[in-house]
Amino acid sequence: MGRKPVVHRRLAEDDIDRAIAYYVKEAGPAVATDFVSQLESAVQQISKHPAMGSPRYALELQISGLRQVPLKSFPYLVFYIEHEKFIEVTRVLHGNMDLPSWVEGDI
Secondary structure, rough: OOOOOEEEEEHHHHHHHHHHHHHHHHHHHHHHHHHHHHHHHHHHHHHHHEEEEEEHHHHHHHOOOOOEEEEOOOEEEEEEEEOOOOOEEEEEEEEOOOOHHHHOOOO
């Protein structure tokens, strides 16, 4: 099975930038680098296996195709939608947020 290209919505890029800035400030550059590495690993896995993510929020929010995967050591979820030719990362949000309200209007 091949990989599908992954694109990030602007909101997802903003989410990632905020998380990196937080980790640099609060925990240091090494932790921020680990966050980026885990995020990249998750995106690579999604690219290879798009159906791996949970459709929980797709059902809850009635957003067709929405899936999410957690990062291994960070409390963040990567939200994405698989399209025919690519995968779209829609948001990267902290798991303690009110996720439905953050995701609902943006998809």
